[in-house]
Amino acid sequence: MPTPRREHLLDTAEQLFYRDGFHATGIDRIQAESGVAKTTLYKHFQSKDALILAVLERASTRIREELETRTAAQAGTGIQRILALFEDLHSICEENDFNGCLFNNAAAEFMYSNPAIRTLAGEHMRWMQAFLERLLEEEGFSTDKALVLLPMYEGLLTLARVQDSSVAIERTLDALVTLLAP
Amino acid sequence: MPTPRREHLLDTAEQLFYRDGFHATGIDRIQAESGVAKTTLYKHFQSKDALILAVLERASTRIREELETRTAAQAGTGIQRILALFEDLHSICEENDFNGCLFNNAAAEFMYSNPAIRTLAGEHMRWMQAFLERLLEEEGFSTDKALVLLPMYEGLLTLARVQDSSVAIERTLDALVTLLAP
DNA sequence: GCAAAAAGAAACAGATCTGTACACCTCAAT
DNA sequence: ATTGAGGTGTACAGATCTGTTTCTTTTTGC
Numbered sequence: 001m002p003t004p005r006r007e008h009l010l011d012t013a014e015q016l017f018y019r020d021g022f023h024a025t026g027i028d029r030i031q032a033e034s035g036v037a038k039t040t041l042y043k044h045f046q047s048k049d050a051l052i053l054a055v056l057e058r059a060s061t062r063i064r065e066e067l068e069t070r071t072a073a074q075a076g077t078g079i080q081r082i083l084a085l086f087e088d089l090h091s092i093c094e095e096n097d098f099n100g101c102l103f104n105n106a107a108a109e110f111m112y113s114n115p116a117i118r119t120l121a122g123e124h125m126r127w128m129q130a131f132l133e134r135l136l137e138e139e140g141f142s143t144d145k146a147l148v149l150l151p152m153y154e155g156l157l158t159l160a161r162v163q164d165s166s167v168a169i170e171r172t173l174d175a176l177v178t179l180l181a182p
Numbered sequence: 183m184p185t186p187r188r189e190h191l192l193d194t195a196e197q198l199f200y201r202d203g204f205h206a207t208g209i210d211r212i213q214a215e216s217g218v219a220k221t222t223l224y225k226h227f228q229s230k231d232a233l234i235l236a237v238l239e240r241a242s243t244r245i246r247e248e249l250e251t252r253t254a255a256q257a258g259t260g261i262q263r264i265l266a267l268f269e270d271l272h273s274i275c276e277e278n279d280f281n282g283c284l285f286n287n288a289a290a291e292f293m294y295s296n297p298a299i300r301t302l303a304g305e306h307m308r309w310m311q312a313f314l315e316r317l318l319e320e321e322g323f324s325t326d327k328a329l330v331l332l333p334m335y336e337g338l339l340t341l342a343r344v345q346d347s348s349v350a351i352e353r354t355l356d357a358l359v360t361l362l363a364p
Numbered sequence: 365g366c367a368a369a370a371a372g373a374a375a376c377a378g379a380t381c382t383g384t385a386c387a388c389c390t391c392a393a394t
Numbered sequence: 395a396t397t398g399a400g401g402t403g404t405a406c407a408g409a410t411c412t413g414t415t416t417c418t419t420t421t422t423g424c
Binding site for chain 1: 380381382383384385
């Protein structure tokens with residue numbers, strides 16, 4: 001079973017890293033916000049970078065599981081599931097402390113300074129791509145189209161950060177219908 | 183005329199901010215790399231945040247001018263110009279020290295800590311949108327489609343950071359032909 | 365040639381950062 | 395009852411960060 005303190009530390013760290021950024025969030029802040037002693041923090045994670053990696057790894061597996069179970073529970077064709085995925089962006093972008101895509105943000109801050117983080121972000125994106133390919137296959141579409149859907153999805157997350165993107169999401173849904181027409 | 187030191191400082195700062203991130207790049211580093219004395223730096227820019235804003239403002243106007251002049255010089259229909267814009271991503275993503283979209287990165291790091299920076303990023307994106315709308319209008323297309331093109335463009339810049347996106351760019355070009363078919 | 369403006373060098377203040385050391389506490393299993 | 399693992403609290407080391415101060419040097423306009 002996972003130690004509750006460790007899990008709580010990951011919760012606090014993820015929230016702060018996501019909202020304020022990785023370099024801008026100090027260990028002291030995570031310590032103060034979580035209420036867990038600094039000694040305990042460093043007993044669970046050897047360094048800040050190790051904590052960041054742990055946060056990203058946990059977030060990645062959680063998101064994968066969420067997407068898997070949600071689309072499994074959701075009856076409908078592959079294309080309906082894809083559209084639902086993009087419609088979910090509406091609520092995601094209006095969440096409190098929304099700040100785009102966690103993995104995109106991480107990759108931006110550690111592009112050349114921490115290859116492990118960049119790689120992890122890349123793996124998450126590649127999984128997303130494979131996930132979209134699976135949905136497309138169900139419908140008999142060419143899996144190539146996943147290479148268009150993923151940038152659209154990421155791009156909307158990016159745009160929503162600096163402007164109201166509800167209309168952009170709607171227009172993207174229209175475009176998807178055109179794009180995925182047989 | 184612009185002071186050469188000031189311009190040189192902006193050059194160095196932009197390169198470092200873009201490659202390594204804003205919080206990760208210290209003033210000392212910019213000072214050392216540029217060879218300009220710290221005193222001079224602070225005589226031209228009141229603070230690091232002011233320097234960041236100046237970097238982003240200059241980059242935004244430069245990119246706008248580049249896009250304007252390039253598409254003006256380029257003969258062809260609006261759709262051909264749009265496709266050329268996306269084809270340019272190939273070389274952009276392979277540039278040395280490529281790290282996605284500068285304004286996307288800035289918005290991520292200062293989303294909740296510096297509204298001015300976030301706003302500036304938003305204005306740049308809105309200009310990009312208006313620019314795409316103009317190209318679409320030339321062709322008689324609905325300007326709504328700019329709200330799809332922009333996320334695709336930004337998304338490709340984001341994806342290219344963590345994986346080879348040359349194929350994704352190609353598939354996006356295919357999709358654009360489908361999407362902009364009459 | 366000279367005065368004024370711009371730039372340089374280097375030390376420094378004060379805050380913050382990551383990470384460690386050390387002494388103490390709590391509490392469950394043996 | 396004791397031991398040992400996990401947790402706490404705090405102080406600290408050492409680096410780095412932004413920004414300032416002080417003094418000297420260089421450049422420039424007249």
